[in-house]
Amino acid sequence: MKLKTFFPLAVFALIALALGIGLYLNPRIIPSALIGKPAPTFALPAVKGRTAGFSTADLKGGEPVLVNVFASWCVPCRVEHPLLMDLAKKGVTIFGLNQRDAQGGEWLDEFGDPYKRTGDDRNGRTSIDWGVYGVPETFIITGDGHIACKHIGPVMPNDIRDKLLPALADLKAKGTTDKCSAS
Amino acid sequence: MFGQLMHRKFSVAALATLAFLVSASAFAITADPKLADPAQEARAVALSRELRCLVCQNQSIEDSNATLAQDLRIIVRERIAAGESDQQVKQFIVARYGDWVLLNPPFNARTILLWTGPALLLFVALGGMGLYYRRSKREIAVAAPVAPLSSDEQKRLGQLLKDGG
Numbered sequence: 001m002k003l004k005t006f007f008p009l010a011v012f013a014l015i016a017l018a019l020g021i022g023l024y025l026n027p028r029i030i031p032s033a034l035i036g037k038p039a040p041t042f043a044l045p046a047v048k049g050r051t052a053g054f055s056t057a058d059l060k061g062g063e064p065v066l067v068n069v070f071a072s073w074c075v076p077c078r079v080e081h082p083l084l085m086d087l088a089k090k091g092v093t094i095f096g097l098n099q100r101d102a103q104g105g106e107w108l109d110e111f112g113d114p115y116k117r118t119g120d121d122r123n124g125r126t127s128i129d130w131g132v133y134g135v136p137e138t139f140i141i142t143g144d145g146h147i148a149c150k151h152i153g154p155v156m157p158n159d160i161r162d163k164l165l166p167a168l169a170d171l172k173a174k175g176t177t178d179k180c181s182a183s
Numbered sequence: 184m185f186g187q188l189m190h191r192k193f194s195v196a197a198l199a200t201l202a203f204l205v206s207a208s209a210f211a212i213t214a215d216p217k218l219a220d221p222a223q224e225a226r227a228v229a230l231s232r233e234l235r236c237l238v239c240q241n242q243s244i245e246d247s248n249a250t251l252a253q254d255l256r257i258i259v260r261e262r263i264a265a266g267e268s269d270q271q272v273k274q275f276i277v278a279r280y281g282d283w284v285l286l287n288p289p290f291n292a293r294t295i296l297l298w299t300g301p302a303l304l305l306f307v308a309l310g311g312m313g314l315y316y317r318r319s320k321r322e323i324a325v326a327a328p329v330a331p332l333s334s335d336e337q338k339r340l341g342q343l344l345k346d347g348g
Binding site: 033128130134 | 240278
């Protein structure tokens with residue numbers, strides 16, 4: 001048999017492989033257009049019962065931080081909330097972006113507040129500036145206020161272990177990270 | 184009697200169809216504030232049809248009832264009312280959500296394969312076909328001419344044909 005005979009088979013295998021990989025990609029995960037860019041300019045008032053609002057300047061404190069978009073109406077936010085409490089206890093700085101929500105303050109009073117500051121994005125415009133299309137979403141921000149990574153959906157223990165903590169450690173040590181695509 | 188019944192059935196169906204069409208077009212822009220200028224409103228609708236809803240991914244923001252789609256429709260109208268060009272409005276949204284939001288993807292380094300892929304495949308296939316035909320033609324031309332039958336073979340052939348008949 002000539003090698004030529006196998007040519008169609010090879011082409012078929014190549015196409016099947018490409019389609020097979022495509023089948024296992026998650027179409028819900030849309031790459032952020034803002035990776036590597038400075039965080040958008042914004043200044044949000046505090047949520048009910050709190051005095052500290054949240055603005056762009058808060059992200060330029062020199063330390064890498066997390067920005068978590070949440071809402072009291074968001075069910076997966078309930079799932080990730082205890083994990084964020086844990087992270088905050090471990091000393092990770094997290095800022096909250098409370099999207100389209102009148103009960104953000106009550107929610108934090110009831111379940112605990114992992115955020116250093118929380119901004120009340122009542123009309124969702126700041127979330128749009130951040131390219132948020134679902135809640136929850138979590139951003140990892142460099143010490144000088146650039147967006148390093150974006151995590152879509154609730155943060156799970158393996159995300160914290162394989163992505164958030166290693167990326168934060170990288171950013172702290174050398175200012176850049178390649179851990180964003182993990183898990 | 185029968186004819187009358189048919190007639191009534193037909194008008195009920197027509198009414199139902201009409202009602203469906205009217206409600207479907209009414210759905211598209213639920214309770215959104217429209218722009219006063221009809222030309223600007225038409226631009227807003229046309230632009231919204233080109234922008235993908237990020238929540239229900241195969242709908243445009245014009246067709247989607249998701250809150251985000253509604254917000255984006257309002258933003259499109261605000262920007263048009265403020266005098267921005269279609270291109271500027273698109274850039275505003277693309278800067279936040281990436282090329283992904285454009286239902287009609289732009290031609291750039293990342294999408295070059297997407298746009299040229301089909302033509303490229305056709306080109307390769309046509310090339311392969313041409314090569315195949317040229318080779319098979321040459322093989323026929325190269326094949327040795329068939330020698331005429333010897334008298335023995337001629338005799339056997341005659342025999343075989345007679346037996347078969």
